[in-house]
Amino acid sequence: MTASSGTGGAGLSRTIALSLSVLAAAGAFMLFLQFGMADGLDSMDVVRSAFILLSTFWLAWGATQALLGLTTRARPPVLPPFNGLGSRTAILVPVYNEDPVTTYSRIAAMDASLKETGLQDHFHFAILSDTRKDDIAAEERIWFERMVQECGAEGRMFYRRRTNNKGRKAGNIEDFFQRSGGAYDFALILDADSLMEGSTIVEMARRMEAEPRLGLLQSLPKVTRARARFGRAMQFSASFHSPVFARGLGMMQGETGPFWGHNAMVRVRAFVESCGLPELSGSPPFGGHIMSHDYVEAALLARAGWIVRLDDDLEGSYEEGPENIVDHAKRDRRWCQGNLQHSRLLTAPGLLMWSRFVFLQGILSYISPLFWLGFLIASILAPWFTPPVNYFPVPYWPFPVFPSNEAWKAIGLAVGIFGLLFLPKLLVVADAVASGRARGFGGAALAIQSSLTELVFSSVTAPILMMFQTRSVFQVLLGRDGGWPTNNRGDGTLSIGEAWGATHWIVTTGVVGLGTCYLLAPGLVPWLLPIVIPMILAPFVVSWTSKRSRTALFTAPLELSPAPVMNLQDRILAAWQGGEAAPLAASEHKVEAPAHA
Template identity: 30%
Template sequence: MAASRDRDRPPPETCHDRRAHRPAMAVRRCLYLALVLACAAVPLALLGRALGAGGWTVAEGLIWALALVVSPWIATLGASALVGFAVLMAGRDPLAVVWPEARLDPDRPIGIRTAILLCIRNEDTRAVLARLRPLLSALEAQGVGERFALFVLSDTRDPAHAAEEEAAFAAFRATLPRPERVAYRRRESNEGFKAGNVMEFVRARSAGFEAMITLDADSVMTADAVLRLVRLIEQNPRVALIQTLIAAQPTAAAFPRLFQFGMRHGMRAYAAGIAWWQGADGPYWGHNAIIRIAPFRDHAALPALRDGTPILSHDQVEAALLRGAGWEVRLDPLEQGSYEANPPSLLEFMRRDLRWMAGNLQYLALLRLPLFSWMGRIQLALAILLFLWSPVVVAIVLAALANALDQDPRAAVAPGAGLGATALFALLFFAPKLLGALEVALKPALRRRWGGGATLAAGVAAEFLFYLLLVPLSALNQTVGMAGLALGRRIGWAPQTREDRRVPLADAARALWWHTLAGVGLLAGFALAGTTAFLWALPFLAGAALAIPYCVLTADPAFGRRLAAARLAAIPEELDPASPFPPLLSAPARAA
């Protein structure tokens, strides 16, 4: 029994590893904490000066207290982006900066077998499998196909859709030169959904495989990215999971096109930053990652919630469980051929957002469990704060409106300090996107990949306006969704709509009428308080007031095609003739 337990543990560190790496990571985290505190303290001090200029009202005290609650999380965004910017500007493979002890010999033959797990539920199976064909072909072409096998894990419930799914898989399998390397299984019971399906595979069907790569239905990975992951996990035996940096696929649909342009910049800077200070306690985002099967099987079974509901957002919990068991979880911040798709419209984005929110808020019930390390708990807390900031910011806006309408002389706010505090908080919030774009602008070769300086600048400006309108909409939606959860509403994992399509005006109005009323009503209140108050509130509330036309326009295929034709918000894969993705437009349109 003791020998069995020893096999479940990671290989022991050498004395050199303990001396060299643990103190270095402690220094990194102390420096990062100091940066976070500085980023939070400066705008908080300015805000206190602004609010207390004429004395303090109850509303002003509430504003400052709420800002004190949310500012550390906003500061983590800015601090991680600053660190990540420094890592990216170092000029080397960012993995060598954030994980200097990593072993990676790109010429070493692959020695382990890896299962590629494709998780689907009510998908267009032919399209999903077509996205995988280039990966399988490239692995065969590089002479390593025998080290990999594909397993399609289905949770589709509808019998008619399941029959189409099975037919699509059979047709796909018949075209492969090595059909024995692919398999399909659909579960009759959907217990645990995707996480349950993966764990069932690990426990019952993973014999002969040392590692697995998890893919979602919209995932695309290149063979080079897959082989890099396999070599990393094989050559670093203490690591149980390596998450790739995931980029979005090229699209001509306006909403995901603008959304992914900013996310691409923001995630590059942010991911490099968190990989630097989190080290072996990194994140898992649920797909496009490689996992060592044995520790996942032994330690990553999801704990049960008290009310019996399944854990919706399984990924961060699984990573925290692995870390709690002593295994390393790493984030590779290199852009390396790992892709996903984004929701095609605002309505689909908000539906997905609420599902993620419901899942992340479940972590509140897990924080006290003895299964996690302190860094695992920090990861879960950051995932909670990703959504908990929304009701706090909405409450700040309401308190600011009450204070602006207050005739008490103590309610006066010093405009200079107030605008300074607002600007600093905004810079911290947008720092990942801004610093990621700045890194591209400062590197000539990278700037050319993004279409040149003018194209990059136009894309940054368009995405900034797009995101500025999206933030208040998302915050309102999350706040009301959170209130619904508190009142007993259940949010589950419904099938996702991935196809680009127009959103009719009536559909947008039916879904977004209350967002619009809230935005218009709050702006009217600030207008009554005066021009300064109205101008301060406008960037926070314009997106809610314009929710309906914003939704319709960003789902309009013609608008998206115009953006693509102008190369506005284009990503490198769209501009590269050697891209693994087909052209978005015909050659004449692209030239225009």
């Protein structure tokens, strides 16, 4: 976070966030305990209060990130005047069973964009293939030759395929460093769906040169090219809300920032010296290769004394996201396993305390739905544990003492929890309208409509996503390895039948849960409906949200005004798919430098 990279500022932000979260959690705990004590304290009251404590802490922690993020604006660091680059950077594109034409169209677009800066000779592209399917690998080679020829990039673009894809993506990159790392000062690590403006890549190299202690510079990639309802809702949220949340998180991280695995530049020497990942003892999911290697690499760089920084003022950094709930859940299954595996690293020697906390935070993000699930189950079972009401608790006192009505405390608690859920997003809306940022989202009125619709949309999809997440956690805890599935990219429309195949267990769980609640605690049924109705309707929700979106709602700035490099990629891809040469003549791809906020 360039605006607050000092460790002192980070310490203050952490203290504020932690204090507010603990305060909110303690308040919720006390309120619920008093509510439970109204009819006599029992063990279930304590259990439920404990679940409320944990859940509220987690919600408040997220809310404070947004509140912190609203207190500042993204600012670039102070840099010396730009006199060209003195470094050489490898742009690494790991691929794994991807469509080569689409992937290479992004590379060709980035190369063309770099040429516009006149500094393309400082950058080499290395396509690092871990593709397992021979037919796709053959296509990769054929299209690589064509791309090099059409881009005139002989000696600047390389392709290699590993037949032994040990260590997955981290191993793939490590293999590159072990063979060729010495030829480069920096490496820009991308995903196959990453796209970056040439001027942004140059700016990142410039910032790496300006700060010799900087080991890793992470950009904040914007989600682009979403077409489906689910994808566009996620894209809107990522464009509208995430920058504020990320800024708040960045304020707390200071110089111990994040690495999200792509769209980030590393100093080769720092990375090579600090980030050789060992295999963990034991077998997957907790042992073996480190799955979510990026968080660990950020922690290792910080352990070695390097700065890891998120510069959220950098524009021109893009990625694509899943188009439907099922693809989102598949990706999340991988991330879940990776984050839970980090429980092995909480006590790793020499890590900074914040790095340990980041691991803990990742674990909490996946197990937090279990707190709510535990609370629901405990609430359904609670009537069995409630002692009979004693109307004469005072010996020899002839008049009955009626339990006090503490229902208002439960209602107050519910209001507070909904406040923590919705208030940060509403404040982001207010800030966007006041600052003029909403103009990029189709104007203030449309941005407000989109935000409110997104709140409803996320409320409907959240129970389904939480069920997938809960299943993932249980699968990992039961020792099931999720493997390394290929990412689905492109059109992800799902029929009702396909959606049913993926969610029938959620429907069954919803029906059984509702029935059990009706039998054991009918008074709780109205509270449960917002959760179980989306669960029971999951196939329809999943299918409907996977369909192509045709509304102005969820308009994102890049839909109104695509980035120059996106236009370049569109033209190149269309030409290649139409059997023509890529339109790479200088007059056809004039690129304007992106604005750095």
